Amino acid sequence: MRSIALVTAIASAGQDDDLVPLLDACTDAGLAAQIRAWDDPSVGWNRYDAALLRSPWDYTQRLPEFLAWCERVSAQTRLINPLPVVRWNTDKHYLDDLVRRGIPVVPTRFVEPDMEPLPALQAFLAEHAAAAEFVVKPSVGAGSKDAQRYSRSQEFAAANHLARLLDADRSAMLQPYLPAVDEHGxxxxxxxxxxxxxxxxxxxxxRLDGADVPQPPATEKIAARIPDADEVVLAETVLATAVEALALAQPLTYARVDLIRDAAGQPSLLELELCEPSLFFAHATGSAERLALQLARTVSVRA
Incomplete structure (x- = not known):
């Protein structure tokens, strides 16, 4: 029986709703699966035929350490998704790569730690004069942590937020806030x-708030849905482009493509999650089983 480690983090214990159904589905698919934390030094990774990144969600605060771990583990077993994917996808500068390859992406300006925050913000606002609101967030981040929505009248608060990220030696992103997300999500x-x-x-x-401090996000609401035809076309184009950009010989074992509609109503890429995406098994019957069967196929093929 092939063995696989479902990789989480010590700090993520009990937070990953996908782990238990995937563990059960792997057993049904003939895989000996165990949940292991990437930052547990007692784990012998060479004992597994593969290590599947599931919820190592503290990597955003420990990226160099995490990438070094990925490199070590890749020499001991099959890392899923593989190391080049992880290196590329853990920093959202990959969006620039996809833009250069013709993918419609939510307009993004990256601000680097050696740049002045206020001039960078003002240049962005001038470039997007029609945007009533915008978002500041880190280029290495997960979910909505350290992300905030601002109106144009909150330029000073937004510049302070940007400065805090840059002072912590973190690259930041500026994006117009697309109103379609409020209606369509x-x-x-x-x-x-x-x-x-x-x-x-x-x-x-x-959420938009007038305070001069980052505000907590609203409660996330999730529901199953059938994607529109143009969303499917874009998602599959994004995946094919990523596979080409990374020169991968095989399709990605798992991927999540997050889309949002722009002011013209066209789908645009918000994020491409290839390292540790939530997979929302609870909203799609049989989805954990589908991934487990794919894992069994992946692990059976020689790396």
């Missing part, structure tokens, strides 16, 4: 082995 499409599995709708998380 985000669409997340899940693919296993390059095949569409299911999709969900996520409600808007970032």
């Amino acid at each position: 985000e669409t997340a499409l899940l693919y296993f082995g390059g095949r569409f599995s299911h999709a969900i709708r996520k409600s808007a998380l970032l």
